[in-house]
Amino acid sequence: MKTSTFLALALSMGAVDAAAQTGSQTGSLSRQDVRAVSPALERYADEKLANGLWKRPGLSPRDRSVVTLAAVITRNQGVLLPEQLNLALDNGVKPAEISEIIAHLAFYAGWGNAMAATAIAKEVFAARGIGADQLPRSAVDFLPLDEKTEADRAARVEQGTGPASPGLVRDTANVLFRDLWLRPDLAPRDRSLVTVSALISAGHVEQIPYHLNRAMDNGLTRAEASEVISHLAYYAGWPSAFSAAPVARSVFEKRSAN
Amino acid sequence: MKTSTFLALALSMGAVDAAAQTGSQTGSLSRQDVRAVSPALERYADEKLANGLWKRPGLSPRDRSVVTLAAVITRNQGVLLPEQLNLALDNGVKPAEISEIIAHLAFYAGWGNAMAATAIAKEVFAARGIGADQLPRSAVDFLPLDEKTEADRAARVEQGTGPASPGLVRDTANVLFRDLWLRPDLAPRDRSLVTVSALISAGHVEQIPYHLNRAMDNGLTRAEASEVISHLAYYAGWPSAFSAAPVARSVFEKRSAN
Amino acid sequence: MKTSTFLALALSMGAVDAAAQTGSQTGSLSRQDVRAVSPALERYADEKLANGLWKRPGLSPRDRSVVTLAAVITRNQGVLLPEQLNLALDNGVKPAEISEIIAHLAFYAGWGNAMAATAIAKEVFAARGIGADQLPRSAVDFLPLDEKTEADRAARVEQGTGPASPGLVRDTANVLFRDLWLRPDLAPRDRSLVTVSALISAGHVEQIPYHLNRAMDNGLTRAEASEVISHLAYYAGWPSAFSAAPVARSVFEKRSAN
Numbered sequence: 001m002k003t004s005t006f007l008a009l010a011l012s013m014g015a016v017d018a019a020a021q022t023g024s025q026t027g028s029l030s031r032q033d034v035r036a037v038s039p040a041l042e043r044y045a046d047e048k049l050a051n052g053l054w055k056r057p058g059l060s061p062r063d064r065s066v067v068t069l070a071a072v073i074t075r076n077q078g079v080l081l082p083e084q085l086n087l088a089l090d091n092g093v094k095p096a097e098i099s100e101i102i103a104h105l106a107f108y109a110g111w112g113n114a115m116a117a118t119a120i121a122k123e124v125f126a127a128r129g130i131g132a133d134q135l136p137r138s139a140v141d142f143l144p145l146d147e148k149t150e151a152d153r154a155a156r157v158e159q160g161t162g163p164a165s166p167g168l169v170r171d172t173a174n175v176l177f178r179d180l181w182l183r184p185d186l187a188p189r190d191r192s193l194v195t196v197s198a199l200i201s202a203g204h205v206e207q208i209p210y211h212l213n214r215a216m217d218n219g220l221t222r223a224e225a226s227e228v229i230s231h232l233a234y235y236a237g238w239p240s241a242f243s244a245a246p247v248a249r250s251v252f253e254k255r256s257a258n
Numbered sequence: 259m260k261t262s263t264f265l266a267l268a269l270s271m272g273a274v275d276a277a278a279q280t281g282s283q284t285g286s287l288s289r290q291d292v293r294a295v296s297p298a299l300e301r302y303a304d305e306k307l308a309n310g311l312w313k314r315p316g317l318s319p320r321d322r323s324v325v326t327l328a329a330v331i332t333r334n335q336g337v338l339l340p341e342q343l344n345l346a347l348d349n350g351v352k353p354a355e356i357s358e359i360i361a362h363l364a365f366y367a368g369w370g371n372a373m374a375a376t377a378i379a380k381e382v383f384a385a386r387g388i389g390a391d392q393l394p395r396s397a398v399d400f401l402p403l404d405e406k407t408e409a410d411r412a413a414r415v416e417q418g419t420g421p422a423s424p425g426l427v428r429d430t431a432n433v434l435f436r437d438l439w440l441r442p443d444l445a446p447r448d449r450s451l452v453t454v455s456a457l458i459s460a461g462h463v464e465q466i467p468y469h470l471n472r473a474m475d476n477g478l479t480r481a482e483a484s485e486v487i488s489h490l491a492y493y494a495g496w497p498s499a500f501s502a503a504p505v506a507r508s509v510f511e512k513r514s515a516n
Numbered sequence: 517m518k519t520s521t522f523l524a525l526a527l528s529m530g531a532v533d534a535a536a537q538t539g540s541q542t543g544s545l546s547r548q549d550v551r552a553v554s555p556a557l558e559r560y561a562d563e564k565l566a567n568g569l570w571k572r573p574g575l576s577p578r579d580r581s582v583v584t585l586a587a588v589i590t591r592n593q594g595v596l597l598p599e600q601l602n603l604a605l606d607n608g609v610k611p612a613e614i615s616e617i618i619a620h621l622a623f624y625a626g627w628g629n630a631m632a633a634t635a636i637a638k639e640v641f642a643a644r645g646i647g648a649d650q651l652p653r654s655a656v657d658f659l660p661l662d663e664k665t666e667a668d669r670a671a672r673v674e675q676g677t678g679p680a681s682p683g684l685v686r687d688t689a690n691v692l693f694r695d696l697w698l699r700p701d702l703a704p705r706d707r708s709l710v711t712v713s714a715l716i717s718a719g720h721v722e723q724i725p726y727h728l729n730r731a732m733d734n735g736l737t738r739a740e741a742s743e744v745i746s747h748l749a750y751y752a753g754w755p756s757a758f759s760a761a762p763v764a765r766s767v768f769e770k771r772s773a774n
Contacts, residue, residue: 027373029380037379039396040361040441041372048433049369058425076334076592077370079377103556110753111565112593114557115543119595121553122545138555161758164765167574167746168757175564176754183556203461203719204755230425237368238434239462241426242419249422285631287638295637297654298619298699299630306691307627316683334592335628337635461719488683495626496692497720499684500677507680 020061021090022054027080053234058227061091066190067228069093069101070197071235073117074109080235081117085124095125095134100186101194107176108198142182150177156210189218196220197228200244201236208247213255222252278319279348280312285338311492316485319349324448325486327351327359328455329493331375332367338493339375343382353383353392358444359452365434366456400440408435414468447476454478455486458502459494466505471513480510537577537606538570543596569750574743577607582706583744585609585617586713587751589633590625596751597633601640611641611650616702617710623692624714658698666693672726705734712736713744716760717752724763729771738768 025045026034034042054064065088072080088098102121106114125131154173162169181191192215199208212225220228229248233241283303284292292300312322323346330338346356360379364372383389412431420427439449450473457466470483478486487506491499541561542550550558570580581604588596604614618637622630641647670689678685697707708731715724728741736744745764749757 025369027370029373029377033380034373034376035390037376037383037393038357038361038372039390039393040358040438041364041376043396044361044364044433048429056425071368072370075368075370077368077374079374080370099554100556103554103560106557106560107750107754110587110591110593110756111541111750112543112588112591112596113753114554115545115550116593116595118550118553118557119545122549125553132551132555135553135555138559161761161765164761164768165742165745165757167572167743168749168761171564171746171749172754175560198753199755202753202755204759207755207758226423227425229423230429233426233429234365234369237371237456237460238365238430239457239460239465240368241423242465243462245419245422245426249419252422283627285628287631287635291638292631292634293648295634295641295651296615296619296630297648297651298616298656299622299634301654302619302622302691306687314683329626330628333626333628335626335632337632338628484681485683487681488687491684491687492623492627495629495714495718496623496688497715497718497723498626499681500723501720503677503680503684507677510680 020055021087022050022061023083023087025049025054025083027077027083029079049234053231059224059231062093063193063224063228064231065091065093066097066101066193067197067231068235069098070105070109070194071201071232073102073105073113074198074201075236076113076116077235078116078120081120082124085121086128089124089128094185095130096136096185097190099135100183100191103183104180104186104191104194105198107180108195109202136183136185140183140185142179143184143188145178145182153177187218189215189220192218193220193228196225197232200229200232200240203240203243205243205247208244209251212248212251216251216255222255225252278313279345280308280319281341281345283307283312283341285335285341287337307492311489317482317489320351321451321482321486322489323349323351324355324359324451325455325489326493327356328363328367328452329459329490331360331363331371332456332459333494334371334374335493336374336378339378340382343379344386347382347386352443353388354394354443355448357393358441358449361441362438362444362449362452363456365438366453367460394441394443398441398443400437401442401446403436403440411435445476447473447478450476451478451486454483455490458487458490458498461498461501463501463505466502467509470506470509474509474513480513483510537603538566539599539603541565541570541599543593543599545595565750569747575740575747578604578609579709579740579744580747581607581609582613582617582709583713583747584751585614586621586625586710587717587748589618589621589629590714590717591752592629592632593751594632594636597636598640601637602644605640605644610701611646612652612701613706615651616699616707619699620696620702620707620710621714623696624711625718652699652701656699656701658695659700659704661694661698669693703734705731705736708734709736709744712741713748716745716748716756719756719759721759721763724760725767728764728767732767732771738771741768 024031031042034045054061068084069088072084085098098121102114102117157169157172181188192211195211196208196215199211216225225248229241229244282289289300292303312319326342327346330342343356356379360372360375415427415430450469453469454466454473457469474483483506487499487502540547547558550561570577584600585604588600601614614637618630618633673685673688697704708727711727712724712731715727732741741764745757745760
């Protein structure tokens with residue numbers, strides 16, 4: 001049987017998970033490195049991560065990669081990033097999307113986090129022969145702006161933040177919502193996924209409701225959002241997931257009530 | 259007088275603190291490195307840390323090492339980790355315990371934090387000739403599970419988190435409380451110490467009450483818990499300690515009232 | 517026209533911003549490195565940071581450097597630190613002030629953050645020929661202590677924190693407010709600026725009111741404080757700025773009402 005036929009058959013049998021790329025999950029460390037300190041961690045990497053979390057339904061491997069990249073960059077985990085960038089590319093995240101994820105996180109995780117990620121992504125891109133032709137240009141044709149949604153957002157920020165920091169209000173409009181968010185090479189739903197993952201990973205729970213609602217308005221399902229939280233428990237730590245869960249629950253309940 | 263006789267005498271005179279291993283507290287930097295930037299920091303390292311904090315009563319040097327490792331790994335402070343791992347071993351933390359501390363923090367601080375720590379611990383273990391025979395195996399005989407406590411915990415998590423993330427509820431039981439926490443080479447009291455230290459170091463105050471109560475149920479005294487907070491002020495920063503203090507106070511008061 | 521004449525003329529015409537040192541804002545990465553991953557980030561570095569944020573009024577370039585150093589050290593952003601240290605020196609932050617900023621952050625961001633910063637600052641100082649004669653000594657003549665303010669502060673901490681951690685209360689007085697804060701080579705207003713920036717960068721919002729009030733009592737204007745928040749949006753991430761803004765607003769309102 002040819003590989004392509006086998007793959008088509010496997011897909012038709014619902015065995016898509018078997019094809020999921022999972023990586024070793026030990027980042028830049030070899031299995032022997034991990035075993036030399038913690039044989040338990042080597043087992044968890046296999047059993048709970050590579051053959052557990054990454055293969056379970058609820059969130060596609062591609063989305064798991066987007067979420068993991070957001071967590072790893074937000075928490076500046078250089079040791080995991082080369083493997084996770086390669087895994088993301090293997091799981092179908094496009095180079096142009098990775099480029100935009102890093103630029104997005106410059107603003108949602110901090111400029112230095114994006115620069116640290118850029119230093120590593122440069123090596124991964126070079127090793128895979130990914131050149132300028134696969135990256136979004138600096139100036140692009142923006143997605144159309146939903147003026148109503150943006151006006152609501154701006155009014156909300158003006159009310160809460162305006163009296164404290166007019167500069168922040170202006171930059172939020174001009175740099176984020178009338179520039180960054182309109183760049184077309186990362187879908188709004190994926191920008192939301194990155195943003196929510198960054199907020200959970202950094203413990204900014206008070207800003208989860210706005211962005212989780214926006215993510216769901218942009219197409220993230222409730223089942224996916226649930227699984228984002230449990231996925232992030234592994235990469236951002238259990239406490240980050242537990243802090244996010246009641247906030248997400250409240251968002252889910254309010255959306256169900258409407 | 260022979261050294262051993264002198265030491266026995268010193269110990270019998272209550273001078274145990276004099277024997278405490280404190281390290282230079284400047285991590286991978288020499289005293290000259292520190293002096294070339296901040297002579298004040300060199301003085302603080304000596305006066306406030308090595309000859310102050312680490313020698314004062316309230317918490318044993320061994321426990322200070324456990325707490326410090328948790329803080330340094332949670333905050334991904336590679337510059338301090340080699341010295342602190344050596345200091346922990348000198349202060350009586352066993353290689354098997356360090357192995358389990360790192361595995362524990364994979365889940366309570368994030369997978370990448372544990373991998374970064376593993377990369378450094380591997381070098382320290384190799385330099386000290388610590389081999390596989392001194393490490394816990396991947397599969398171990400679990401400690402007995404207290405079914406009542408676990409049922410209460412599971413019910414509490416199901417209620418708060420279940421509606422938001424069923425996957426997180428399942429993993430919390432299967433990966434953490436029916437696996438990680440039952441591994442025998444780190445005592446439950448020490449797992450609690452690591453967990454509370456990680457929560458304080460990362461600012462997850464809302465989860466301190468559950469785990470501080472669990473720590474005290476597992477044998478951590480109130481005086482020790484108090485000193486954990488002031489110890490962590492140095493390694494996780496004063497703001498982390500100040501955020502934790504009122505939460506700990508409330509836990510102490512409720513336990514006294516019962 | 518001689519350069520000095522031109523500069524004097526430019527300054528007299530209010531063109532002081534043209535003289536602001538801004539750096540490339542790409543840290544240890546070259547423009548080509550950044551372009552190889554994200555041409556958008558290269559544009560943002562120029563347009564929004566170097567030629568935007570750093571040149572706008574509301575906060576002097578020197579204060580922007582103080583705030584940025586605090587953010588970068590608090591978040592352990594090694595990739596940005598060499599450039600930001602050089603930029604700070606170019607913008608008029610003295611070597612003695614940088615020495616004290618790092619020592620201050622040892623306590624407000626964590627000992628390991630200061631040690632990591634020291635390792636990098638040592639190289640920058642060496643490259644610029646900055647020696648011991650330009651650094652504050654370890655023992656210095658302290659600034660006079662305002663006993664009334666200190667007694668109020670101590671009473672407040674005793675009430676909130678004392679029952680949870682007597683050690684923390686003692687160290688806060690002896691190490692911080694009767695030692696660190698009295699060192700003369702960083703003005704109290706600048707220590708406050710560093711402290712507030714560290715709190716915002718690490719998300720410790722509950723401690724912003726005390727230190728923001730103290731900063732304003734020490735001479736920070738409301739307009740400067742506003743711009744600190746929008747400046748930090750770039751270096752600590754938008755979520756940190758958004759979490760801080762309502763807290764700052766409440767401080768501003770209470771001060772206006774008095």
